[in-house]
Amino acid sequence: MTTLNLTRPATALPLLLFAGLAAVPFIAGALGQPFWTSFFARILIYAIAATALNLALGYGGLVSFGHALFLGLGSYAVALPAFHGVDSGWVHLALCLLVCGVGALAIGAISLRTSGMAFIMITLAFAQMGYFLLVSLKQYGGDDGLPVSATSRFGPLNLGSPLVLYGAAWGVLALATWWMARLRRAPFGMALRGARQNARRINAIGLQAQRLQLAAFVISGALCGVAGLLLANLNAFASPSSMAWTVSGELIVMVVLGGIGTVFGPLIGAVAFLGLEEVLKGMTEHWMAIFGPLIVLMALVGRHGIIGLLDRLGAWKRARAEVAPALSEGHA
Amino acid sequence: MMAALQTEGLVKRYGALLVTDHVSLDIRPGELHAVIGPNGAGKTTLINQLSGELQPNEGRVHFDGHDVSALSVDQRARAGLLRSYQITSIFEEFSVLENAVLAALAAKRHAWRFWRPMLDDSAARPAAQEAIAAAGLSAQAGVAAGELAYGQRRQLELAMALAAQPKFLLLDEPMAGMSVQESTAVTELLRGLKRRYTILLVEHDMDAVFSLADRITVLVYGRAMFTGTPDEIREHPEVRAVYLGEETV
Numbered sequence: 370m371t372t373l374n375l376t377r378p379a380t381a382l383p384l385l386l387f388a389g390l391a392a393v394p395f396i397a398g399a400l401g402q403p404f405w406t407s408f409f410a411r412i413l414i415y416a417i418a419a420t421a422l423n424l425a426l427g428y429g430g431l432v433s434f435g436h437a438l439f440l441g442l443g444s445y446a447v448a449l450p451a452f453h454g455v456d457s458g459w460v461h462l463a464l465c466l467l468v469c470g471v472g473a474l475a476i477g478a479i480s481l482r483t484s485g486m487a488f489i490m491i492t493l494a495f496a497q498m499g500y501f502l503l504v505s506l507k508q509y510g511g512d513d514g515l516p517v518s519a520t521s522r523f524g525p526l527n528l529g530s531p532l533v534l535y536g537a538a539w540g541v542l543a544l545a546t547w548w549m550a551r552l553r554r555a556p557f558g559m560a561l562r563g564a565r566q567n568a569r570r571i572n573a574i575g576l577q578a579q580r581l582q583l584a585a586f587v588i589s590g591a592l593c594g595v596a597g598l599l600l601a602n603l604n605a606f607a608s609p610s611s612m613a614w615t616v617s618g619e620l621i622v623m624v625v626l627g628g629i630g631t632v633f634g635p636l637i638g639a640v641a642f643l644g645l646e647e648v649l650k651g652m653t654e655h656w657m658a659i660f661g662p663l664i665v666l667m668a669l670v671g672r673h674g675i676i677g678l679l680d681r682l683g684a685w686k687r688a689r690a691e692v693a694p695a696l697s698e699g700h701a
Numbered sequence: 702m703m704a705a706l707q708t709e710g711l712v713k714r715y716g717a718l719l720v721t722d723h724v725s726l727d728i729r730p731g732e733l734h735a736v737i738g739p740n741g742a743g744k745t746t747l748i749n750q751l752s753g754e755l756q757p758n759e760g761r762v763h764f765d766g767h768d769v770s771a772l773s774v775d776q777r778a779r780a781g782l783l784r785s786y787q788i789t790s791i792f793e794e795f796s797v798l799e800n801a802v803l804a805a806l807a808a809k810r811h812a813w814r815f816w817r818p819m820l821d822d823s824a825a826r827p828a829a830q831e832a833i834a835a836a837g838l839s840a841q842a843g844v845a846a847g848e849l850a851y852g853q854r855r856q857l858e859l860a861m862a863l864a865a866q867p868k869f870l871l872l873d874e875p876m877a878g879m880s881v882q883e884s885t886a887v888t889e890l891l892r893g894l895k896r897r898y899t900i901l902l903v904e905h906d907m908d909a910v911f912s913l914a915d916r917i918t919v920l921v922y923g924r925a926m927f928t929g930t931p932d933e934i935r936e937h938p939e940v941r942a943v944y945l946g947e948e949t950v
Contacts, residue, residue, distance in 0.1 A: 548815075556819045559803050560812040563792045570790045573752065574807040574865060575778035581812070 378686075379679035383633035386640065387543060394535050406531050407603060412643045413538035414599045419623040419635035420545050421592035426621065427630030428558060429585040430565030434489045434617050435476070435496030439469045439590045441612030443597020445503065448607035451519040452509065458521030458528060465594045473590025477583045496617055503609040514608030517601050528602035538599050542636065545592060550632040561585050562630075626667055628676030637675045703766055705730040705869055705899040706751065706782075711760035713746055713923075720746045721757065722923040733895045735902045735910045738920035739943075744903045745787055747920065748873050751901070752784040753777040765868060779808060781868030785861070787877050787903075789854045793847035797838055797857055800846050801829035801864040808865035825864075832863035835893065837886060852883040859890070870900045876909060884909060911935075919943075 375381050390409060397405035418440055425431040446465035450456075480491040504512040520529030528534045552558040564571045564578035571578040601607045610616075619642065627638025645663065649656035671677040706728040713721035720743045728734045736744055749755040751762060753774035761770045764782050772780070792800050798820065805825035806812055820826060833839055836856040841849060846857055859875055875891070876884040888909045894900065895913065904910050910917065911931045918928040919940050927933075927940050934940055 551816050551818075554818040554820070555816055556803075556806050556812045556814040556822070558815075559795070559799065559819045560807065563795070563803055566792045566794055567790055569754075570786075570792065570861075571807070572773075572775045573754070573778060573784055573786075573790070574804045574861065575775050575810070576807045576812050577775050584813075 376683075377680070378683045379628075379631070379633070379676045382679060383636055386636065387546075391539060394532055403531065406535055408647065410531070410535045410538050410603050411600075412639055413535070413542050414596050414603060415620070415623065415643060416636045416639035417538065417542050417545055417599070418593050418596035419620055419627070419639050420542065420549060421589045421596065422620045423624045423629065423631075423635045424549065424552075424592070425582075425586050425589040426624055427634070428553065428561050428565070429582050429589075431481075431582055431586060432489050432621075433480075433492045433586070433589075434614065434621070435492035435494075436589070436593050436620050437612045437614065437616035438476075438496035438499045439473065439593035440597040440600065440616060440620075441499060441503065441607075441609065442468050442472060443594035443599075444601035444607035444611050445509075445515070445597075446594065447521055447598050447601040448515040448517050449509065451517050452515060454519070456519035456522045458523035458526075461521045461598060462595070465598045466591050469594030469597075470587055470591045473587045474583070477586035477590075481579050481582055481586070493614055493617070496612060496614060500609050500612040500614075503612065512609055514606055514610070517605045517607060520602045520605060521598065528599070529605065534599065534602055538603075541595060541599070546632060546636060553632060557581070557584075622664060626664065626674050628674035629672075631673060631676040634674055634676045641675060703730070704728060704763070705732070705765065706901065707763040708751070709761045709763070711747070711750055711757045711762070713743070713750060713755065713757050720923050721750065723760070724920075724923070724925045725760075726918060726925065726928075728899060728901060730899055731896050732915045733891070733900045733902060733913055735904060735914035735917045736920055737904070737907070737910055737917060742920040743923040744920055745873055746923075748784060748871050748901070748903060752782065752871055778865070779810060781808075781865075782871065783808070783862045783865045783867035783869070784871035785858045785873060785875060787873040789858050791846045791854060791857050791861065794845065796843050796845055797833060797849070797860070798826075798829060798842040800857060801833050801860050802826055804861040805829045805832070805864040805866070808867070828866055829860075829864045832860045835863055836860035836890060852879050855879060855883070855887070859887070863894070867898060870894070870898050872900060872902045872904075874903055874905060876904060876906045888913060 373380055390413065393409045394406045397403060418436065422433065422436045425433050443465045446468055447461045450460055450464060476492065476495045480488050483491060509515045520527055526533050528537060560571060560576055561581045564581050568578035597611065600611065623638035623642045624635050626641055627636065628634030645660060649659050667674060704727045708724055708726045711721050711724040724747060736747065738744055746755065750757045753772055761768055763769065764780060769777055769780065802819055802822065802825050805828040806819065806822060833842055836859045838853060838856050838860055841853060849857060855875060862870055876887050879887065884906055891913055902914065914931055916928060916930055917934045919926045919934065921943055927937055929937065
């Protein structure tokens with residue numbers, strides 16, 4: 370069994386963060402600040418999308434510059450049926466998983482014939498195709514987007530309610546993160562991470578690197594679609610702009626900022642990215658001028674982002690703890 | 702007796718260059734068969750065609766009674782035809798144990814599992830540990846492969862091929878770049894593996910080849926010039942002239 374090492378800051382802190390995030394709606398309710406619930410719901414949703422991307426990008430080494438496509442497809446999997454009067458969440462979810470899964474399968478099968486820069490460009494191109502396709506659908510709002518006339522209804526639960534949505538987003542993120550922690554050490558995750566390090570050897574021991582990567586891309590796309598489904602319910606709106614290439618870029622930055630290939634990195638990255646954006650926006654309208662250099666600094670400082678920094682902090686503390694008794698013995 | 706691995710007239714050309722020139726090999730079950738030859742004789746190219754990483758222009762490969770010419774490298778690996786690399790090819794971020802367990806699982810098609818930790822696999826882990834012990838790396842089982850010394854990386858290369866519990870091992874210069882002590886250790890390891898596996902060994906270390914091999918094929922300019930026992934090779938005038946001329950055997 371894998372056991373959680375709670376003395377490791379890079380594990381303990383994210384778990385505390387999860388607990389804190391669970392308390393947000395109650396605190397916001399007590400303070401009469403419902404804005405905070407929807408703000409943190411947005412963080413949770415982007416954390417789900419970043420976690421999904423991390424499977425392809427961090428574990429699989431597939432630099433997808435088109436994951437916003439799945440965020441957008443997931444949004445429209447709510448908005449389009451709702452436009453036609455279907456408010457069943459099960460239909461929305463099934464449509465979301467089907468469209469994103471099949472979409473990721475097709476895009477992955479084509480894109481994985483290439484690698485490196487070409488892979489980045491092809492995934493970007495597919496996302497742009499999706500963007501312009503939705504912009505061209507004038508009957509569904511075109512580039513104005515489409516209001517979600519009926520939010521997803523799962524039996525008695527309606528994702529239109531901020532509390533239900535928050536709970537759903539928290540639950541999906543917690544399950545996804547737990548699964549990613551398991552998957553990282555499970556045979557599939559190990560083989561996928563092996564394929565990133567040395568695809569030739571993966572084939573030589575009897576696996577197919579490309580097939581592993583395609584499976585990861587499909588799971589990643591489908592999970593990212595679920596984030597889109599939640600996003601459409603949060604905003605009661607689906608817009609082609611959620612598919613913009615800048616969104617794909619932001620997801621990559623979140624993963625890299627938090628710690629690429631780590632379990633909690635995407636969550637930490639989403640919190641840091643969106644939190645920082647919010648704080649800086651409140652300080653100055655030229656917030657990008659501060660935000661940009663900070664991201665560059667993070668990229669320069671650590672290969673494993675914030676999680677990497679926390680790990681170094683843990684190592685430093687351990688080293689001090691080992692030195693301290695030795696010193697006091699010297700005094701005694 | 703049926704051959705474990707057989708090639709019929711393998712030909713590989715790179716443009717006008719004939720790298721493999723109608724090579725027909727016949728390796729018997731349980732045999733340790735060495736392929737020697739000067740640099741550029743096409744030894745690694747030959748191994749790559751046997752493992753399936755290269756497609757020959759002509760000729761066929763039979764393994765275990767089946768024509769495997771059309772099978773890809775992963776299909777041949779799952780059929781029990783495993784290889785090691787001359788240039789170490791391991792998973793640097795994983796521990797020695799993880800490298801070997803992954804190799805053991807992959808050969809059994811057990812990599813499509815999404816929940817339980819790989820290291821908990823009750824069949825692959827013992828197989829991997831046995832392979833690591835055979836390769837003499839037990840003390841380093843928990844060390845990241847990227848942090849191993851050169852000789853240890855070569856040992857891991859072998860352990861990964863062994864962990865898959867293959868029927869047939871294609872070993873591409875397992876002693877390349879090793880110190881004398883390390884080569885001696887690997888020679889002893891291979892002696893221990895002999896008879897348990899059928900082995901095709903490509904190696905430059907002549908002491909090792911002549912002490913280990915049942916039969917030796919001499920490859921010159923892509924052509925299998927002569928195949929025979931170590932004694933026959935030593936006495937063959939043409940082989941001496943072409944290849945062993947300068948060496949004392």
